[in-house]
Amino acid sequence: MIPAPDVVGIVLAEAARRGMADETIVVVTDRATASLRWAGNSMTTNGESLGRDTTVISIVRHGNSAHVGSVKSSEVDPAAIAGLVAASQDAARSAPEARDGAPMLAGDETPDDWDAPVPETGAEIFAGVAKSLAKGFHGTDRLYGFARHELETTFVATSSGLSRRYTQPTGSVEINAKRRGASAWVGVGTPDFVDVPTDSMLDELSTRLDWADRSIELPAGRYETLMPPSTVADMMIYLGWTMDGRGAQEGRTALSAPGGTRVGEKLTDLGLTLYSDPKATGLECSPFVAATSSSARMSVFDNGMDVDRVDWLRDGTINALAYPRAAAAEFDVPVAVPADNMLMTGGWASLSDMIRRTERGLLLTTLWYIREVDPTVLLLTGLTRDGVYLIEDGQVMGAVNNFRFNESPLDLLRRATEAGVSETTLPREWGDWATRAKMPSLRIPDFHMSSVSQAQ
Numbered sequence: 080m081i082p083a084p085d086v087v088g089i090v091l092a093e094a095a096r097r098g099m100a101d102e103t104i105v106v107v108t109d110r111a112t113a114s115l116r117w118a119g120n121s122m123t124t125n126g127e128s129l130g131r132d133t134t135v136i137s138i139v140r141h142g143n144s145a146h147v148g149s150v151k152s153s154e155v156d157p158a159a160i161a162g163l164v165a166a167s168q169d170a171a172r173s174a175p176e177a178r179d180g181a182p183m184l185a186g187d188e189t190p191d192d193w194d195a196p197v198p199e200t201g202a203e204i205f206a207g208v209a210k211s212l213a214k215g216f217h218g219t220d221r222l223y224g225f226a227r228h229e230l231e232t233t234f235v236a237t238s239s240g241l242s243r244r245y246t247q248p249t250g251s252v253e254i255n256a257k258r259r260g261a262s263a264w265v266g267v268g269t270p271d272f273v274d275v276p277t278d279s280m281l282d283e284l285s286t287r288l289d290w291a292d293r294s295i296e297l298p299a300g301r302y303e304t305l306m307p308p309s310t311v312a313d314m315m316i317y318l319g320w321t322m323d324g325r326g327a328q329e330g331r332t333a334l335s336a337p338g339g340t341r342v343g344e345k346l347t348d349l350g351l352t353l354y355s356d357p358k359a360t361g362l363e364c365s366p367f368v369a370a371t372s373s374s375a376r377m378s379v380f381d382n383g384m385d386v387d388r389v390d391w392l393r394d395g396t397i398n399a400l401a402y403p404r405a406a407a408a409e410f411d412v413p414v415a416v417p418a419d420n421m422l423m424t425g426g427w428a429s430l431s432d433m434i435r436r437t438e439r440g441l442l443l444t445t446l447w448y449i450r451e452v453d454p455t456v457l458l459l460t461g462l463t464r465d466g467v468y469l470i471e472d473g474q475v476m477g478a479v480n481n482f483r484f485n486e487s488p489l490d491l492l493r494r495a496t497e498a499g500v501s502e503t504t505l506p507r508e509w510g511d512w513a514t515r516a517k518m519p520s521l522r523i524p525d526f527h528m529s530s531v532s533q534a535q
Contacts, residue, residue, distance in 0.1 A: 080131060080155045083107045084194050087236045089160050090135055094238065099168040100137035100148075102183050103238040104382050106371050108132045108231055111199040115209065116225040120216040122209065125202045131155050134371040135167040136379050138183070145180030146171050147379060149372050179373050179405040181380040186241030193244055197232045204228050204272045208252055211277035220288060222281075224254040228272060233369045241383040245365045247419075251505055251514050252277070255465065256284035261291035261478060264445050264465040266309065266505035268514035270361070287444070287466050293477030295469050297531075303440035304526035305433055305470070306491075308504035308518040312421070313446045314459070314488040315353060316506055316513045319421050321457060322391055323375035324400035328410055333457035333489055340400060346492045347395040351425065351519075355418040356388035361503060362515040364419040376417060378403035389415045392423075392492075425501035425519020433499055433520055435473040442468040442475060443526070445507040446484075457487045461508070462532050482528035497522035 087105045094103040108131065115125045134151040148170025152163050205226050215222055228250040236242040248270040254277075255264050265280045306314075327334035327341070334341045357366040368384045370377040381403050390398045399415050407414040434442065449461035460483060467479045499520035506513055 080129070081157055082194070083109050083131070083197060083232070083234050086133060086157070086160065087234055087242075089157060090133070090164060091236065091238055093161055093164045094135070094137065094168070097164060097168060099139075100171055101140045102138040104136035104138070104379060105234070105236045106134040106136070106369055106382065107234045109197045110229060110231050111197075112227065112229045113200045113202050113204060114225060114227045115202060115205045117212060118223045120222055125205070127201050129199070133160070133163065135163050136371070136382070137164075137167040137171040139168075139171040144176040145380070146174040147177045147373070148172070148174055149379060151371055177373070179378040179380055179403055181378065181403075181405045181408075183237060183239040183380070184241050184383050185239045186237070186383065189242050190244045193242060198230050198246055200228045200230050207272065208275050208277050211281070215281045219258065220285065221257045222254060223257070224252070226250070226252045233365065235367065235369050235383050237383065243367045243369070243383045245367065245369075247365055249514055251510055252280070253505070253510065254280055254284060256281075256288060258288040258291070261288055262465045263287035263291070264507065266507065266510060268503070268505040268510070268516070270363070287468070290468050290475045291466075291478035295477045295479050297469070297479050299482060299528050299530045301525040301527050303437065304523045305430065305437065305440060305442050306521045306523060306526075307430055307442070307444055308502045308520060309507055310443055310446050311423070311518040311521050312504050312506040312513075312516040313449060313508045314486070314491060315423055315518060316421050316509050316516065317449065317459060318457065318488040319353070319355070319391060319417060321454070322400050324402040324410060324412065324415075325375050325406050327400055332454055333487070334397070334400060335455075341397050342400060343397065345396045346392065346489065347495055349426070349495060349498050350394050351392060351423055351492065351498060352390055352394060353392040353421070353423045354388060354390045355420055356422065357386050357418040357420070358388070359420055359422055359517070362420045362422065362517060364515060368416060373403075376401040376403070378405060380404065381416065384416070386416055386418050389417065420515035421513065422517040423501060423519060426498040428497070428499045430499055430520045433497065433522060434470055434475065437470045437473060439472075440470050441479065441526070442470055444468070447508060449508045452485065457489050458485060459487060460485050460529070464507075481532040483530045483532050485527050485529040491521065491523055494523055494525065495521045496524055
């Protein structure tokens with residue numbers, strides 16, 4: 080595989096030679112991955128892989144209109160580049176006008192590390208986790224799960240002279256433990272597998288399986304519920320994915336309001352702030368836009384643009400929606416694009432303190448199979464899995480049957496009565512796409528368990 084910077088240069092030179100587009104954007108992502116799996120208290124498989132995606136974005140302009148062709152390939156043979164560029168330019172020439180058209184961003188500096196070797200990862204990064212797991216394999220609980228690590232190095236360059244480079248580390252560890260028909264799950268996100276708390280994760284799993292020694296059947300209904308950071312992350316990340324300004328302005332989302340949007344609406348008195356920030360300590364992510372296609376929240380025309388912190392909710396009030404440059408100009412609002420993480424401030428109580436102050440309620444440790452039911456109110460449905468527990472008089476009394484739930488993250492914020500300390504966490508449902516999250520626990524007085532689920 081030839082170095083990615085060379086691919087960028089070949090693409091831009093080929094685009095100029097063909098001359099069938101006014102502007103060209105190249106996005107090259109080199110990806111190194113490693114994985115480790117275990118089942119039934121023994122290691123089963125591990126693997127390593129390398130790959131590359133090359134995207135050529137051609138822009139053809141006719142007066143004030145812009146037409147875009149974006150073509151992606153995982154082919155690493157340099158001989159394929161000419162065909163990729165041709166396909167992109169041909170697509171642009173036949174494309175309809177782009178709604179998000181904007182002037183190209185200019186630049187004249189090359190990053191200092193532009194030509195540096197692309198970092199790789201391998202199975203050795205799991206050594207610490209594997210050592211701790213090996214001790215757990217000698218216990219009575221059956222352990223299942225996997226760890227993965229990925230390094231994505233992205234290069235963005237344009238025919239207007241802009242160039243950016245960033246390496247994104249992404250990792251996670253998920254462990255399932257089973258005992259006498261009961262199961263529990265814990266997970267953690269990590270950029271580098273330094274100080275993964277495997278021992279404490281195994282201790283937490285053992286505690287939850289101890290709780291499950293007693294099985295309790297409960298009917299559907301509304302229950303006071305404690306949501307630990309992982310379940311809060313699943314709901315808040317989905318909220319973040321729907322916070323596009325155009326959809327709200329056009330009356331198509333739960334953030335729409337008569338004549339505009341819900342920006343400025345107070346959701347909670349708990350003082351919660353929901354934000355994304357590429358510089359968040361331990362959750363760092365790309366500080367610039369690298370979009371291979373346009374969406375309501377991102378635009379290919381903004382490739383290379385700086386990404387800053389955005390407070391989507393501030394002190395309990397809806398504060399911002401996502402607007403690429405073109406949408407921001409159309410609606411006369413500030414430009415706001417999301418970073419690839421999500422954080423929410425919280426209170427000071429630990430989850431154990433919140434449990435001790437619960438007279439009767441549920442501890443909801445994981446969510447699963449979340450799907451949108453009604454986008455106009457952001458109503459979501461899903462299942463509980465691997466651990467719902469009954470709390471009585473400040474003590475966890477046993478494991479409860481699974482439920483289907485119906486809830487909106489907006490309504491959860493409106494009804495929450497307490498927020499715990501904010502902790503780095505891994506969402507269960509969205510952990511394959513969103514590993515960088517920090518959330519508090521929330522107390523919901525009337526979480527809606529809409530029906531009993533037979534899922535085990």
